[in-house]
Amino acid sequence: MPIAVISLKNIMNAIKIDTKTGKLENYTKRIVRKLSDMKEFYFNKSVVDEILSKNDPVIYEVYAFETGDSVGNLSFATTILYPGKIGNEFFMTKGHFHEKRDRAEIYLGLSGSGLMLIMDDRGNAYHVKIKPHSVIYVPPNHAHRAVNTGKEKLIFLAIYPSDAGHDYGTILEKGFSKLVIEENNSVRIIDNPKFKNQ
């Protein structure tokens, strides 16, 4: 993980969150995830290919304020997860374990509604609702993925140890044990038949 350079100005001013857009002032890193960046993460490959043959929607954006990666240092980021579905599967983040598995993470809902899937390394999973002014504690050794089950943008703040690191590869390889889908206009959380529990 590169050591981010943060200026004194960045530290000496509060870093404002625009709760309408989710944008962080003075961010050090911005990520835009389009469908093409995460096509392996969705269940229905043929729907993914069909959508990508026409356009490449932005699924989510991240504005991060990352500090030096010493033990005990903290970084934070806002995520804007757009509403939508790939087939019947709701827009979601890639999801990740931390490279340092025992690093926890704290989330705070800012706008919109959705849920956080939280899974241990054997695939045992549960979910927590994301809504404004609610805090979600992701314990050490758990992967986590946000899912936008609403009609609006889902915006949340994440705070994480600066040395945590993001391991997306394990999720890419094994998948998440649960899928979050829409069925008969309801949100359903079902077992992922493609999940590789090994």
Add this chain to the structure above:
Amino acid sequence: MPIAVISLKNIMNAIKIDTKTGKLENYTKRIVRKLSDMKEFYFNKSVVDEILSKNDPVIYEVYAFETGDSVGNLSFATTILYPGKIGNEFFMTKGHFHEKRDRAEIYLGLSGSGLMLIMDDRGNAYHVKIKPHSVIYVPPNHAHRAVNTGKEKLIFLAIYPSDAGHDYGTILEKGFSKLVIEENNSVRIIDNPKFKNQ
């Protein structure tokens, strides 16, 4: 630092913040700081004694959700800092270094307005405004104290490494290098003549 016991129920539900009262649902620890608990922290001892001869106002309250104190784990807390002054000095928190000096902390303003004094171990200090939807990064090795300079309750969320620990003793002994006072209806940040820089 004791290892907090958190129930599965606490983890599997989002922990709601009541932004009017600042109260956290499912907190594991509550602290109420009255003036008598922190009388040594204010500059004007005779004003403190005069107030305490009549009553003992609550200066601030904390609702904390503390998790096990392993390296990389995270805890969080809301603070409700009441408006008021002791003489011309605004209501404030005790302020603390972390016992593990290199642990950082992240604050998010929720309601009201004030400022965070941030000071290194030689007394070099700066301040950052606290306001709703603004994030404050407290770097490793810095003490920090919140001050309510407004007329309303100042409510904020803090996220900190669970193994950080609170060192109030150093502040009790040396003081903060700056005082935040009201003068001619303005907020002023002045040098603390009693600060012990050693």
